[in-house]
Amino acid sequence: MFKNIILSIFFLLFYINSALAYIDIVYPTSKKTTINAQSTFFVGNTTEGANLTINGAKVKLWNNNFFVKVVPLEYGKNKIKLQSKINGNTEEVIFEINRPKPPKFFKPREEKFYTKDKDEILYTKTIKENATVREKPRKSSKRVVDLPLNVIMYLEGKQGNYYKLEEEGETEYWIHETNIQEPVKLSVKTNAKLKNQKLYEDENYKYIKFYLSHPVLYTIKQNGNTIKLTLHGIETQNEDGTTSPNFEYTYSLAQPILGYEGFYEENMFILKITQTPKIKDENRPLEGIRIFVDAGHGGDEKGAVGPTRVKEKDINLAISNYLIDFLREEGATVVASRTIDKKVGLYDRVDIAKNNNSMISVSIHNNSLPNGKDPYIKHGTEVHYYNENAKLLAEIIQRDLSLNLNLKDGGIHKSSFALNRSTNPVSVLVEVAYMINPEEYMLLQKSEFQKKAALSIKNSIKKYIIIMTNEKNMI
Numbered sequence: 001m002f003k004n005i006i007l008s009i010f011f012l013l014f015y016i017n018s019a020l021a022y023i024d025i026v027y028p029t030s031k032k033t034t035i036n037a038q039s040t041f042f043v044g045n046t047t048e049g050a051n052l053t054i055n056g057a058k059v060k061l062w063n064n065n066f067f068v069k070v071v072p073l074e075y076g077k078n079k080i081k082l083q084s085k086i087n088g089n090t091e092e093v094i095f096e097i098n099r100p101k102p103p104k105f106f107k108p109r110e111e112k113f114y115t116k117d118k119d120e121i122l123y124t125k126t127i128k129e130n131a132t133v134r135e136k137p138r139k140s141s142k143r144v145v146d147l148p149l150n151v152i153m154y155l156e157g158k159q160g161n162y163y164k165l166e167e168e169g170e171t172e173y174w175i176h177e178t179n180i181q182e183p184v185k186l187s188v189k190t191n192a193k194l195k196n197q198k199l200y201e202d203e204n205y206k207y208i209k210f211y212l213s214h215p216v217l218y219t220i221k222q223n224g225n226t227i228k229l230t231l232h233g234i235e236t237q238n239e240d241g242t243t244s245p246n247f248e249y250t251y252s253l254a255q256p257i258l259g260y261e262g263f264y265e266e267n268m269f270i271l272k273i274t275q276t277p278k279i280k281d282e283n284r285p286l287e288g289i290r291i292f293v294d295a296g297h298g299g300d301e302k303g304a305v306g307p308t309r310v311k312e313k314d315i316n317l318a319i320s321n322y323l324i325d326f327l328r329e330e331g332a333t334v335v336a337s338r339t340i341d342k343k344v345g346l347y348d349r350v351d352i353a354k355n356n357n358s359m360i361s362v363s364i365h366n367n368s369l370p371n372g373k374d375p376y377i378k379h380g381t382e383v384h385y386y387n388e389n390a391k392l393l394a395e396i397i398q399r400d401l402s403l404n405l406n407l408k409d410g411g412i413h414k415s416s417f418a419l420n421r422s423t424n425p426v427s428v429l430v431e432v433a434y435m436i437n438p439e440e441y442m443l444l445q446k447s448e449f450q451k452k453a454a455l456s457i458k459n460s461i462k463k464y465i466i467i468m469t470n471e472k473n474m475i
C-alpha cells in the first residue's frame with residue numbers, strides 16, 4: 001500500500017517533469033489568414049517553463065506560461081513559426097499570414113451637390129424611428145439627433161444618398177434617403193405652429209411640453225447649467241417686431257445639469273430634465289441616487305480573450321458586482337444589466353437604464369487592440385463618453401482610476417457607443433485596463449485589484465454627485 005503511494009508519487013513527478021510541450025494560441029484565431037496591418041500579435045500560452053521562440057527569436061513568458069508578442073508583417077506572405085521546447089519535447093505551429101499590398105492611390109469620387117430650383121418647395125417626412133440627422137452627408141459625420149416617425153421637413157438638395165434640409169444658420173443638417181419618404185414638390189409650404197406650452201414635474205424629472213401642429217426637426221444644446229432647445233421651422237415673432245425662422249427655448253438651473261432628453265408623443269414635443277437630487281445627509285450623498293451599472297458583454301459574447309483564455313465578460317462582471325455592492329452600501333438605488341453570466345442585448349441595456357429612471361449609467365469593460373497596434377505601448381485606463389453632460393464624470397473617473405490603480409492614464413475619449421450616446425442618463429463607459437497587456441492582464445484577474453477598481457469608481461461617482469448638487473459649482 002505504502003509502496004504504491006510512493007510509486008504513484010514517483011510517476012506523478014515523472015509525468016510533471018516530462019510535461020508535453022503544447023502551444024495554445026488565442027490570437028490570431030486562424031493559422032491561414034489575411035491581416036491588413038503592419039503588425040499583428042501572437043497571444044497565447046504554453047507549457048510552464050518551456051522555451052518559446054517565434055521565427056527563432058526567444059519570447060518572454062509572463063507568469064512563466066503566457067506570451068503577448070508583437071510580430072511585424074511584410075507585404076505578401078508571412079510564414080511565422082512558433083516553437084515550444086521542454087525536456088527535449090517540441091511542439092511547433094506554423095502560421096501563414098497574408099498582408100495585402102496597398103491599393104494604387106485613387107482619388108475618391110467627390111459626390112456632386114444637386115440643389116433644388118429656387119422657387120421649388122421640396123417636402124418630405126421621416127418614415128423610420130431613429131432617423132438620424134447628421135452634420136455632413138456621410139455616415140461617419142456627427143449625429144445631430146435621432147428623429148421619430150412623421151417629422152415633416154423641407155429639403156434644399158441632395159448629395160450622394162443624403163438630402164440636405166432647408167435650414168438657416170451655419171449648421172448643416174443631412175438625412176439619409178432611406179429615412180424619409182420620396183420628396184414631393186409642393187406649391188405652398190405649411191409651417192408648423194406652436195399652440196401651447198406647459199410645465200409639469202414629478203420627483204424625478206421636469207417636463208416642458210410643447211404642443212405643435214406637427215412634429216419638426218429639433219436640436220438641443222447644453223452649456224453648463226443651460227439647455228437651449230430649438231424647434232426648427234416654427235416662425236416666431238420677436239419683441240422688436242422681426243421674425244425668427246425657429247422657435248427657441250432656454251432653460252437654466254442653479255446647478256449643473258445632469259441628464260436631459262427630448263422626444264415626441266404624437267404632436268407634442270417633450271423636453272425632459274432630471275431633477276437635481278437633494279442631499280439629505282452630507283455624509284451619504286449617494287443616498288437615493290439612481291445608478292445603472294452595466295457589466296459589458298456576457299453569455300456567448302465573450303468580449304476580449306486574454307492569453308490564458310480568461311474572458312473579458314467575466315472580469316467585467318466581477319468588477320461590476322463589487323461596484324454594485326459598494327454603491328448600495330452608500331444607499332444608492334442600483335439597477336444592473338446583469339449580475340450573472342448571461343447575454344443581454346445592447347439596446348436592452350439602454351432600455352433598462354432609462355426604464356428605471358437612472359441618473360447615471362456606468363458601463364464596465366476591459367480593452368483590447370486591433371492589429372497594427374502594440375499593447376506594450378498602448379495600455380492603461382480609458383473612459384469613453386459622447387455627450388458634453390458626461391464629460392465631467394468621465395474626467396473624474398479617469399483621473400481617480402489611473403491614480404488609484406497606478407495605471408497609465410489613457411485619457412478620456414469622445415466615442416459614439418450605444419451605451420453612452422444618450423444624454424439621459426449621464427453615461428460613461430470605463431475601460432479599466434487592457435486584457436492583452438501582460439501586466440494588466442495579471443492584475444485584472446486578482447479580486448483585490450477588481451475591488452480597488454470598483455471602489456475607485458464608486459468614490460468618483462460620489463465626488464461627481466457632490467459637485468452636481470452644489471449650487472455654487474458652475475461648470
Ligand SMILES: [Zn+2]
Binds near residue numbers: 297312365
Ligand atoms: Zn468590452
